Amino acid sequence: MKQWQLKRDARNLRQQGLLYREIANKLGVNRTTLGKWCEDIKLTPKQIKSRGGRYANVIKAAKANHLKRQKEIQEIRKMAKKEIYPLTNYEFKLAGIALYWAEGDKTQGLGFSNSDPELIQFMMKWFREICKISEKKMNAFLYLHTGLDEKKMKKYWSKITNIPLNQFRKTIFKQEGSASRKYNQDQYKGTIKVRINDENLRHIILSWIEQL
Amino acid sequence: MKPKIKLKNKVIQLRKKGLSYNEILKQVPVAKSSIGLWCKNVKLNAQQRKKLLNKKLEGARKGSIKISQIKKEQKEKKIQRIKQEVNKEFQTPTSYEIKLIGAMLYWGEGSKSRGVGVNISNSDPKLIKFMIYWLKEICKVPPEKIKARLNIHADQNDNKIKKYWSNITGIPLDSFGKSYIKPEGTGHRKNILHNGVIRIGIGDENLRHRIMTWIKTLHQYQL
Numbered sequence: 344m345k346q347w348q349l350k351r352d353a354r355n356l357r358q359q360g361l362l363y364r365e366i367a368n369k370l371g372v373n374r375t376t377l378g379k380w381c382e383d384i385k386l387t388p389k390q391i392k393s394r395g396g397r398y399a400n401v402i403k404a405a406k407a408n409h410l411k412r413q414k415e416i417q418e419i420r421k422m423a424k425k426e427i428y429p430l431t432n433y434e435f436k437l438a439g440i441a442l443y444w445a446e447g448d449k450t451q452g453l454g455f456s457n458s459d460p461e462l463i464q465f466m467m468k469w470f471r472e473i474c475k476i477s478e479k480k481m482n483a484f485l486y487l488h489t490g491l492d493e494k495k496m497k498k499y500w501s502k503i504t505n506i507p508l509n510q511f512r513k514t515i516f517k518q519e520g521s522a523s524r525k526y527n528q529d530q531y532k533g534t535i536k537v538r539i540n541d542e543n544l545r546h547i548i549l550s551w552i553e554q555l
Numbered sequence: 556m557k558p559k560i561k562l563k564n565k566v567i568q569l570r571k572k573g574l575s576y577n578e579i580l581k582q583v584p585v586a587k588s589s590i591g592l593w594c595k596n597v598k599l600n601a602q603q604r605k606k607l608l609n610k611k612l613e614g615a616r617k618g619s620i621k622i623s624q625i626k627k628e629q630k631e632k633k634i635q636r637i638k639q640e641v642n643k644e645f646q647t648p649t650s651y652e653i654k655l656i657g658a659m660l661y662w663g664e665g666s667k668s669r670g671v672g673v674n675i676s677n678s679d680p681k682l683i684k685f686m687i688y689w690l691k692e693i694c695k696v697p698p699e700k701i702k703a704r705l706n707i708h709a710d711q712n713d714n715k716i717k718k719y720w721s722n723i724t725g726i727p728l729d730s731f732g733k734s735y736i737k738p739e740g741t742g743h744r745k746n747i748l749h750n751g752v753i754r755i756g757i758g759d760e761n762l763r764h765r766i767m768t769w770i771k772t773l774h775q776y777q778l
Contacts, residue, residue, distance in 0.1 A: 379670075416764050423768035426654075429776045434655055437648070438773065441656040444682065445663025461774050462662055468777060546634050550641040 350380050357381040360390035362398075432473075439469030440551045449552075453545040456486075456536035460503045463535060467504050470539065474548075480540045484512040487533040500535045559585070563593050570594040573603030575610060650693065657689035658769045665766070666756075673763045674756035676706075678748045680723045683755065687724050690757065694766070698725075700757050704732035707751035720753050 344352075349370055356366045363377045391398045430438060442462065448454040455470075457463055470476045483506050485496055493514050501508050562585055569579045576590050583590075599607070648656065660682065666674040673694075675686050690696045703726045707716055713734050721728050734751075 415761075419761055419764045420768045423765040424772050427769050427772040427776070430655075430773065434652060435777065437652055438655050438659045441659035442663055445660045445677075457663075459662075465774055465777055543633075543637070546637045547641060550634075550638045551645075553638075554641060554645045 353377055353380050354384065357384050360386055360393065362401075435469065436473045436551075439466065439473055440548065442466055442469070443548055444552045447548070449549065452538065453541055453548070454536055454538040456534055458532065458534040460500075460532065463500075463503055463537070467506075467537070470537075474544055476539055476541065476544070478506075481506055481537060482510045482512055482540075483535055483537045485514045485533045485535050486517060487514055488517050488531075491531075491533060496533050499532055504535070504537060506537070559589075566590055566593050567597055570597045570599075573599060573606060575607055653689060654693045654769075655773070657686065657693055658766060658773065660686060660689075661766050662770045666763075667767065670760065671763075672756055672758040672760055673766065674754055676752055676754040678750065678752045680720075680750075683720075683724060683753055687726075687755065690755075694762055696757050696759070696762070699730070700759075701726055701755055702730050702732060702757070703753055703755045705734040705751045705753055706737065707734055708737050711749075711751060716751050719750055724753070724755065726755070 349372055353366055353370055353372060356369065357363075357377070357380075361369075363374045363381075366372070366377055367374045386398065386402075391402065442465065443455065446455055446457050446462070446466075455463075455466055457466075470481070483500065483504060485493070485500060487493060487496060497508060497511050497514070500506075501511065562583055566579055566583055566585070566589075569582065570590075570593075576587055576594070579590055579594075580587055661675065664675050664677050664682070664686075666672070666676075673690075675683070677683055677686075687701065690701060691698055701724075703720065703724060705713070705716060705720065707713060713736070717728060717731050717734070720726070721731065
């Protein structure tokens with residue numbers, strides 16, 4: 344059986360109110376995995392009350408555990424936040440170079456692709472403020488899976504990048520693959536590639552990377 | 556004015572033999588433009604025309620090679636100049652700057668989803684080296700906790716590549732997990748990474764939360 348079939352069956356069983364342990368026995372899937380697959384399924388009060396309050400206890404313990412962990416994470420985040428200060432211009436430059444090193448085109452041309460809108464925003468600001476790229480030199484195109492609304496996605500990315508729609512080139516559509524996709528369909532907005540026509544800048548950025 | 560009629564006659568004679576203007580110029584000391592003017596009406600036969608044309612093409616070919624060489628040299632000089640200028644812009648990074656750079660690299664190459672710990676995948680040895688340094692020195696990860704595994708193709712030598720990465724990263728061979736070996740595909744593979752892709756990681760969710768917060772905070776400051 345394929346993974347997605349297992350997942351579908353597991354979710355069905357969970358909706359019927361079975362314990363993870365029972366589902367695990369039936370399908371041979373690890374309980375941690377089941378927890379991830381079914382985390383959004385809410386049991387009805389009737390289901391919880393069944394089996395002599397056993398569910399209720401389990402859920403209570405899990406909730407307490409979850410809360411405890413959430414608090415721990417909050418604490419870590421609070422501490423980590425204090426370790427970062429607003430960037431100076433020089434630091435911003437370094438940060439952008441590092442990102443370009445990670446995600447930028449290095450073998451040919453000057454370009455940058457990613458699917459994370461926050462990262463793209465950060466990079467666009469860097470290109471504009473640190474590299475002083477004129478707007479005309481930028482263009483972009485999207486990689487989308489078939490079935491996504493191209494117009495909507497273009498508008499979305501145009502807003503994120505501040506690149507006008509007429510500077511978007513032809514979208515590349517990926518053929519529907521056989522693999523089950525893991526990411527959340529609602530969140531997935533495709534991947535954008537921003538390209539910049541500036542050969543000099545390319546050498547400058549590549550030399551920056553060498554310096555790091 | 557000196558009568559040039561003798562010269563003119565000689566030039567025309569030579570042209571009739573099928574010589575090029577440059578060849579005539581070597582024998583008769585006049586301006587090249589005069590030769591052109593005098594020989595305008597000299598008819599050449601097919602064979603002579605062909606010879607001259609070949610010469611012309613040969614010259615053009617040599618010229619284009621020369622020009623492309625000059626251009627190449629100019630370009631290299633330009634790149635050198637850029638590199639020198641760039642050199643001056645940088646100081647040795649402080650540990651805070653290293654922290655920032657590492658966080659950015661993690662933003663690009665690290666694992667971000669819940670429950671997977673801290674992982675970085677890449678094929679660039681320099682980048683991986685930097686990240687190892689970052690994990691050890693900035694994130695204070697005990698070196699023995701850093702694990703690695705490779706992504707390689709079926710036709711590659713697992714042991715050899717493991718040794719290669721172990722050398723670069725300083726991660727002992729027994730900290731390498733089982734390599735993920737990709738089965739032979741359809742043969743459309745264009746980019747062959749001779750040393751595969753390495754993933755280095757630590758099973759530490761707390762550290763992942765910490766790094767992700769650094770990144771989030773940086774992004775917020777920059778908005």
